[in-house]
Amino acid sequence: xxxxxxxxxxxxxxxxxxxxxxxxxxxxxxxxxxxxxxxxxxxxxxxxxxxxxxxxxxxxxxxxxxxxxxxxxxxxxxxxxxxxxxxxxxxxxxxxxxxxxxxxxxxxxxxxxxxxxxxxxxxxxxxxxxxxxxxxxxxxxxxxxxxxxxxxxxxxxxxxxxxxxxxxxxxxxxxxxxxxxxxxxxxxxxxxxxxxxxxxxxxxxxxxxxxxxxxxxxxxxxxxxxxxxxxxxxxxxxxxxxxxxxxxxxxxxxxxxxxxxxxxxxxxxxxxxxxxxxxxxxxxxxxxxxxxxxxxxxxxxxxxxxxxxxxxxxxxxxxxxxxxxxxxxxxxxxxxxxxxxxxxxxxxxxxxxxxxxxxxxxxxxxxxxxxxxxxxxxxxx
Amino acid sequence: xxxxxxxxxxxxxxxxxxxxxxxxxxxxxxxxxxxxxxxxxxxxxxxxxxxxxxxxxxxxxxxxxxxxxxxxxxxxxxxxxxxxxxxxxxxxxxxxxxxxxxxxxxxxxxxxxxxxxxxxxxxxxxxxxxxxxxxxxxxxxxxxxxxxxxxxxxxxxxxxxxxxxxxxxxxxxxxxxxxxxxxxxxxxxxxxxxxxxxxxxxxxxxxxxxxxxxxxxxxxxxxxxxxxxxxxxxxxxxxxxxxxxxxxxxxxxxxxxxxxxxxxxxxxxxxxxxxxxxxxxxxxxxxxxxxxxxxxxxxxxxxxxxxxxxxxxxxxxxxxxxxxxxxxxxxxxxxxxxxxxxxxxxxxxxxxxxxxxxxxxxxxxxxxxxxxxxxxxxxxxxxxxxxxxxxxxxxxxxxxxxxxxxxxxxxxxxxxxxxxxxxxxxxxxxxxxxxxxxxxxxxxxxxxxxxx
Numbered sequence: 001x002x003x004x005x006x007x008x009x010x011x012x013x014x015x016x017x018x019x020x021x022x023x024x025x026x027x028x029x030x031x032x033x034x035x036x037x038x039x040x041x042x043x044x045x046x047x048x049x050x051x052x053x054x055x056x057x058x059x060x061x062x063x064x065x066x067x068x069x070x071x072x073x074x075x076x077x078x079x080x081x082x083x084x085x086x087x088x089x090x091x092x093x094x095x096x097x098x099x100x101x102x103x104x105x106x107x108x109x110x111x112x113x114x115x116x117x118x119x120x121x122x123x124x125x126x127x128x129x130x131x132x133x134x135x136x137x138x139x140x141x142x143x144x145x146x147x148x149x150x151x152x153x154x155x156x157x158x159x160x161x162x163x164x165x166x167x168x169x170x171x172x173x174x175x176x177x178x179x180x181x182x183x184x185x186x187x188x189x190x191x192x193x194x195x196x197x198x199x200x201x202x203x204x205x206x207x208x209x210x211x212x213x214x215x216x217x218x219x220x221x222x223x224x225x226x227x228x229x230x231x232x233x234x235x236x237x238x239x240x241x242x243x244x245x246x247x248x249x250x251x252x253x254x255x256x257x258x259x260x261x262x263x264x265x266x267x268x269x270x271x272x273x274x275x276x277x278x279x280x281x282x283x284x285x286x287x288x289x290x291x292x293x294x295x296x297x298x299x300x301x302x303x304x305x306x307x308x309x310x311x312x313x314x315x316x317x318x319x320x321x322x323x324x325x326x327x328x329x330x331x332x333x334x335x336x337x338x339x340x341x342x343x344x345x346x347x348x349x350x351x352x353x354x355x356x357x358x359x360x361x362x363x364x365x366x367x368x369x370x371x372x373x374x375x376x377x378x379x380x381x
Numbered sequence: 382x383x384x385x386x387x388x389x390x391x392x393x394x395x396x397x398x399x400x401x402x403x404x405x406x407x408x409x410x411x412x413x414x415x416x417x418x419x420x421x422x423x424x425x426x427x428x429x430x431x432x433x434x435x436x437x438x439x440x441x442x443x444x445x446x447x448x449x450x451x452x453x454x455x456x457x458x459x460x461x462x463x464x465x466x467x468x469x470x471x472x473x474x475x476x477x478x479x480x481x482x483x484x485x486x487x488x489x490x491x492x493x494x495x496x497x498x499x500x501x502x503x504x505x506x507x508x509x510x511x512x513x514x515x516x517x518x519x520x521x522x523x524x525x526x527x528x529x530x531x532x533x534x535x536x537x538x539x540x541x542x543x544x545x546x547x548x549x550x551x552x553x554x555x556x557x558x559x560x561x562x563x564x565x566x567x568x569x570x571x572x573x574x575x576x577x578x579x580x581x582x583x584x585x586x587x588x589x590x591x592x593x594x595x596x597x598x599x600x601x602x603x604x605x606x607x608x609x610x611x612x613x614x615x616x617x618x619x620x621x622x623x624x625x626x627x628x629x630x631x632x633x634x635x636x637x638x639x640x641x642x643x644x645x646x647x648x649x650x651x652x653x654x655x656x657x658x659x660x661x662x663x664x665x666x667x668x669x670x671x672x673x674x675x676x677x678x679x680x681x682x683x684x685x686x687x688x689x690x691x692x693x694x695x696x697x698x699x700x701x702x703x704x705x706x707x708x709x710x711x712x713x714x715x716x717x718x719x720x721x722x723x724x725x726x727x728x729x730x731x732x733x734x735x736x737x738x739x740x741x742x743x744x745x746x747x748x749x750x751x752x753x754x755x756x757x758x759x760x761x762x763x764x765x766x767x768x769x770x771x772x773x774x775x776x777x778x779x780x781x782x783x784x785x786x787x788x789x790x791x792x793x794x795x796x797x798x799x800x801x802x803x804x805x806x807x808x809x810x811x812x813x814x815x816x817x818x819x820x821x822x823x824x825x826x827x828x829x830x831x832x833x
Contacts, residue, residue, distance in 0.1 A: 182478025
């Protein structure tokens with residue numbers, strides 16, 4: 001096994017206990033052993049940093065032993081290095097740590113009451129090693145179900161090759177893997193089939209052009225899938241990590257087409273994951289302001305208007321050129337002290353600056369939505 | 382066959398030598414049995430699906446997959462055994478350090494012997510686009526429309542006997558496939574630095590040059606169709622439209638192909654001239670309309686956006702004159718198509734402001750002007766200098782939500798309010814004739830907007 005190239009532990013034995021106070025440089029005389037790494041655990045639960053814990057058996061002499069730990073060329077966070085004595089924690093003691101100048105190393109002074117084998121655990125944060133999660137998903141022809149495969153990608157550019165090590169995630173059993181420096185590995189993580197999805201289209205009056213026929217290029221209406229991380233969907237065992245998801249659709253001829261990719265956010269259990277798949281050009285939304293007036297004008301003593309209400313009417317025409325029914329969300333940004341006077345369709349107040357309509361439109365149909373609203377107490381200063 | 386996906390079986394070595402992928406007992410895998418290309422046009426993306434037969438042994442099998450000098454996205458590669466899905470699993474894909482353009486697959490198999498597998502991946506460098514040729518009848522009342530699908534391959538790979546599909550639709554992609562193909566670490570590095578492989582021959586300037594040459598070749602090609610035209614099967618999937626070209630195609634690297642998609646004669650069209658200062662400036666634009674529906678002998682499929690060259694028949698012998706080139710948008714089934722031929726010389730629209738006066742002044746407490754009415758008399762002069770009758774739309778935007786309009790009696794039936802500050806007039810004008818639209822527009826300024 002040659003994986004241990006750069007991260008070294010050397011034990012320096014001392015000639016006599018009288019030399020305890022001798023300068024460390026002089027004391028590095030004799031290499032006693034080069035202990036192999038054992039029981040390595042790589043914790044990938046924190047996306048900011050990867051914690052490595054490794055156990056080693058040291059052959060200690062009676063008295064103070066100098067144990068040299070160096071990490072030349074390895075992305076070890078030197079402040080994070082910890083040593084734990086496991087074998088005889090009450091008798092064997094770490095008494096001092098020193099840092100030789102200009103080197104990526106440290107020296108532990110370990111006192112041992114007798115010549116013995118001692119088990120220690122070294123832990124440190126290792127940078128440039130992490131995991132990613134990606135997803136491949138395939139939906140049926142009707143776009144109601146999704147079969148999801150999740151992959152774990154291990155990336156190791158830490159400068160250190162890891163022999164068989166236990167990789168531990170934030171839940172569940174860990175797994176044993178070897179990964180060399182500079183290597184990336186993709187592994188099947190889990191699969192969930194027949195996950196229910198709902199598909200919707202979203203027009204946002206604050207983002208999309210109101211008159212698509214006056215644009216030089218088609219206005220795409222974003223298409224989303226939504227799924228819930230729950231047991232009914234054969235998920236819900238753990239949070240779904242964010243990562244690139246590539247979505248395909250069964251073409252009904254034994255193959256598939258790729259329909260889009262997105263990077264969903266981290267989705268806890270029982271929460272919804274929203275995926276932006278692509279843009280539809282078969283849904284066309286045209287919005288127009290058809291009425292505007294000022295009401296309830298209040299004037300000051302100089303006869304200047306200081307306060308008024310504004311009444312406006314909006315007309316939104318939604319055309320579905322698809323041969324399938326479609327659910328379309330219409331997002332309308334609102335401002336000020338707005339109140340709806342009348343709408344042709346039910347709406348939801350999302351927050352103080354937004355309302356939303358959800359309209360189900362049959363295949364090949366057209367519908368016109370109108371709403372009349374007042375913005376109260378518009379101030380003129 | 383160029384560099385493509387070289388696959389070689391490696392006998393799985395001793396369990397512990399995970400770190401060194403020694404190539405012991407190299408077994409060559411047979412060529413692909415079948416290839417299917419699904420080419421997108423909204424992004425530089427092609428989904429390749431190939432079928433091969435692997436000879437597997439029970440237990441773990443190691444396979445090397447190489448893509449050097451191609452434009453393949455290594456993260457997209459997937460392997461499935463459709464007939465043995467439960468027995469054959471791709472456990473792990475490893476991208477070792479310093480090995481350019483190759484990965485090691487670990488496949489677990491419960492069966493021994495030949496197993497048909499499907500390998501799918503994305504490549505960049507293959508593109509397609511729609512191209513149209515339109516021929517107007519002499520009276521400009523009908524259009525012959527020919528649609529084509531043009532495929533070009535600059536992927537670095539020859540595709541032989543490939544069944545070919547092209548897709549219309551606007552796909553959402555997070556990364557360009559061409560950029561993924563050039564990464565030295567397929568998933569990048571944890572610290573975010575991006576390593577890139579040197580550009581391959583199929584990229585960059587070479588590619589652009591080749592595209593230019595293709596364009597020229599295409600112009601020369603454009604008047605002739607293939608001798609035996611292949612049929613194209615068309616179907617909708619999700620927000621996409623799929624054209625499957627009958628049979629298989631050979632598309633060598635750096636080659637292009639044009640396939641006729643449809644040829645429809647006698648589509649009734651509507652000619653329209655439009656004047657709208659805010660959109661076109663002071664020019665009248667010439668437009669042609671027809672609907673993508675059964676009535677117009679269309680409506681079977683959406684029409685992908687593309688370049689359209691329009692000609693006009695000028696005599697009974699079918700001699701042609703070139704009218705112009707337009708870029709069409711994607712047109713869903715049942716939607717009306719608008720083709721904008723730009724400035725028209727023979728149909729003129731000129732808005733003339735005949736008089737302007739102000740009235741009804743209001744003053745504030747300091748004696749300053751607080752509001753007034755602006756009264757404008759407009760005459761819109763229209764001229765048709767063509768030998769055929771034309772429809773003209775005149776759009777006027779007032780940039781003010783407070784106005785009244787007094788149309789002359791002659792405008793009856795021609796006027797329509799569009800929204801709070803826009804109106805439209807629609808007029809049919811006989812050959813070689815003139816007319817005038819007259820109206821008085823009152824715009825309310827300042828305090829006058831609050832009149833009761």
